[in-house]
Amino acid sequence: MIGPAMQQSFISVQGLAKRFPDPTGKGETNVFRDVWFNVVEGEFFCVIGHSGCGKSTILNILAGLDTPSDGVIVANGKHVAGPSLDRAVIFQGHALMPWMTARSNVELAVSSRHPDWTKAQIRDHAAKYLALVHLDQAMDKKPAQLSGGMRQRVGIARALAIEPKILLMDEPFSALDALTRGSLQDEVLDMRAKTSQTTFMITHDVDEAMLLADRILLMTNGPEARVAEIVENTLPKQRSRVDLHKHPNYYPLRNHLIEFLVTRSRELAGVGGAHLDVRNPIIVRPALGETTHALAPVGQEPSGQERKTDPRPSHTATA
Amino acid sequence: MDLSLRFKAHIVTLLVLVALLLAWQLAVGGRGSVVKMDPEYAKLMGANATQGKSAMPGPLEVGTKLWQLLSDPFYDRGPNDKGIGIQLAYSVARVSLGYLLAALVAIPLGFLIGMSPLMNRALDPFIQVLKPISPLAWMPLALYTIKDSSLSAIFVIFICSLWPMLINTAFGVSTVRKDWINVAKTLELSPGRTARSVILPAAAPTILTGMRISIGIAWLVIVAAEMLVGGTGIGYFVWNEWNNLSITNVINSILLIGLVGMILDQLMGRIQRAVSYAE
Ligand SMILES: Nc1ncnc2c1ncn2[C@@H]1O[C@H](COP(=O)(O)OP(=O)(O)O)[C@@H](O)[C@H]1O
Numbered sequence: 001m002i003g004p005a006m007q008q009s010f011i012s013v014q015g016l017a018k019r020f021p022d023p024t025g026k027g028e029t030n031v032f033r034d035v036w037f038n039v040v041e042g043e044f045f046c047v048i049g050h051s052g053c054g055k056s057t058i059l060n061i062l063a064g065l066d067t068p069s070d071g072v073i074v075a076n077g078k079h080v081a082g083p084s085l086d087r088a089v090i091f092q093g094h095a096l097m098p099w100m101t102a103r104s105n106v107e108l109a110v111s112s113r114h115p116d117w118t119k120a121q122i123r124d125h126a127a128k129y130l131a132l133v134h135l136d137q138a139m140d141k142k143p144a145q146l147s148g149g150m151r152q153r154v155g156i157a158r159a160l161a162i163e164p165k166i167l168l169m170d171e172p173f174s175a176l177d178a179l180t181r182g183s184l185q186d187e188v189l190d191m192r193a194k195t196s197q198t199t200f201m202i203t204h205d206v207d208e209a210m211l212l213a214d215r216i217l218l219m220t221n222g223p224e225a226r227v228a229e230i231v232e233n234t235l236p237k238q239r240s241r242v243d244l245h246k247h248p249n250y251y252p253l254r255n256h257l258i259e260f261l262v263t264r265s266r267e268l269a270g271v272g273g274a275h276l277d278v279r280n281p282i283i284v285r286p287a288l289g290e291t292t293h294a295l296a297p298v299g300q301e302p303s304g305q306e307r308k309t310d311p312r313p314s315h316t317a318t319a
Numbered sequence: 320m321d322l323s324l325r326f327k328a329h330i331v332t333l334l335v336l337v338a339l340l341l342a343w344q345l346a347v348g349g350r351g352s353v354v355k356m357d358p359e360y361a362k363l364m365g366a367n368a369t370q371g372k373s374a375m376p377g378p379l380e381v382g383t384k385l386w387q388l389l390s391d392p393f394y395d396r397g398p399n400d401k402g403i404g405i406q407l408a409y410s411v412a413r414v415s416l417g418y419l420l421a422a423l424v425a426i427p428l429g430f431l432i433g434m435s436p437l438m439n440r441a442l443d444p445f446i447q448v449l450k451p452i453s454p455l456a457w458m459p460l461a462l463y464t465i466k467d468s469s470l471s472a473i474f475v476i477f478i479c480s481l482w483p484m485l486i487n488t489a490f491g492v493s494t495v496r497k498d499w500i501n502v503a504k505t506l507e508l509s510p511g512r513t514a515r516s517v518i519l520p521a522a523a524p525t526i527l528t529g530m531r532i533s534i535g536i537a538w539l540v541i542v543a544a545e546m547l548v549g550g551t552g553i554g555y556f557v558w559n560e561w562n563n564l565s566i567t568n569v570i571n572s573i574l575l576i577g578l579v580g581m582i583l584d585q586l587m588g589r590i591q592r593a594v595s596y597a598e
């Protein structure tokens with residue numbers, strides 16, 4: 001099998017930086033800088049990092065809603081210079097129009113994608129995607145009459161209905177309770193199995209990333225945040241929440257991610273991360289009893305850096 | 320529970336009304352002592368005043384007169400004698416016309432100001448200076464330039480309805496949630512479509528609040544304006560009845576002005592509820 005890193009990159013983020021003026025008015029602060037990474041077509045790509053490291057800013061630049069201070073993004077062969085129907089966004093707050101029914105919200109998107117369609121075509125297409133997220137019964141309700149989970153489903157249906165090349169999600173389920181979040185994650189897994197939609201998702205939920213992602217990008221703390229490394233998901237492609245934790249790679253992967261969030265994201269911030277090769281981030285594959293070789297991305301020689309991952313499950317580690 | 324509360328409220332309203340009418344009757348009907356009065360004024364006030372009976376009509380008198388007024392509201396016997404319905408219709412027509420013209424200017428202009436920080440800053444000084452001017456202060460200028468009293472009254476209504484609508488539209492448009500604008504952008508909606516399908520419905524409750532304030536002010540101002548320009552309208556009617564010393568008709572006009580004002584407000588309230596949304 002060809003690893004994702006060997007395939008054609010679909011989104012290429014090159015030397016991205018975002019600066020804001022300091023509150024004092026003197027000078028500027030980089031929220032993040034020198035961010036380089038690639039996303040492969042059909043891949044589910046996750047970004048994890050602490051609050052304030054600029055994840056949302058990167059996603060907004062990718063969506064064309066914000067502009068970088070430095071660097072460029074190439075998506076599907078074109079420079080990102082503004083919003084596009086090819087890049088659909090699922091917002092953290094559902095961002096549905098509250099004066100429209102669930103159906104009209106989706107139809108607004110469909111009619112913009114297909115201006116030449118008849119009313120009936122638009123209606124059918126919207127209904128199809130609302131049914132896909134199991135909202136056939138509640139289509140004619142307004143967002144205020146729907147539960148948080150249902151609203152986010154409408155948001156997903158709206159994004160999928162325009163059949164974008166890239167799906168962008170900014171902590172889409174963080175405002176939901178655990179049970180609802182679980183069922184929506186299942187929904188996303190289901191959708192992935194059907195469409196293998198290229199997806200870029202921000203999360204701060206390690207379990208969510210492990211369940212959904214093919215690769216996980218780890219960012220150091222901000223300001224001056226940078227890409228620390230890219231972790232490949234070593235769990236089998238067909239995943240389910242029920243038996244995910246039974247896989248031998250589950251704890252090595254989970255511990256690696258948690259350890260990063262707890263200590264290394266802080267250690268690697270600022271001068272502690274001076275040694276990071278930001279252009280070719282280390283690729284880590286946490287697995288049971290293995291020394292993970294840092295792999296170089298497309299066209300690069302392996303840099304020879306190695307990381308040993310802790311094979312012990314967390315409950316034995318504390319025993 | 321809810322029904323019984325409403326029922327109780329109706330009962331209390333009725334009791335208060337009866338109490339007020341009784342107090343009114345007692346206040347005007349009682350034979351007070353003959354007050355010392357400036358003879359000139361006494362002559363002006365007619366026989367009642369000198370007989371120690373209040374010149375103020377009682378509720379029964381007013382009620383009877385109201386019945387007369389309302390039983391034939393649309394008669395027209397020359398310029399100085401028209402039915403109350405005709406007078407009210409003149410006023411409502413002037414208010415509607417001036418108000419509609421104001422909406423046609425205020426809503427697009429408010430959109431422009433709300434959407435463009437540049438226009439917001441550039442036009443702000445004009446709004447700040449023009450807004451506090453009493454609408455009646457425009458009257459002489461209007462009479463001089465337009466040379467038509469009725470049109471001048473309409474202009475005064477236009478100018479007083481303009482500001483609340485303009486300011487609320489601009490505010491509503493500029494505070495539309497960023498998320499919705501971002502959705503419109505990512506869906507590549509055209510500017511026209513964004514304005515119609517996103518910004519207008521999002522700002523509609525705020526715009527309608529401005530429109531409701533405007534109609535209230537317009538109805539307040541039309542009475543004063545018609546008193547000034549004369550000819551027709553409920554404002555003119557009140558002034559004319561005062562000159563005729565018919566306090567009964569003055570009181571009845573006051574009552575009807577209040578009722579029509581309430582109806583106009585409720586109408587706007589209905590529209591406001593129709594465009595409001597729960598988030
Ligand atoms: N308009 C702005 N002006 C100044 N600082 C900003 C602005 N927008 C975002 N920031 C800063 O950028 C940082 C990153 O924000 P964000 O991308 O939302 O981070 P994340 O999504 O990772 O939590 C935050 O620390 C925030 O303070």
Ligand SMILES: [Mg+2]
Pocket residue numbers: 055056
């Ligand atoms: Mg964020």
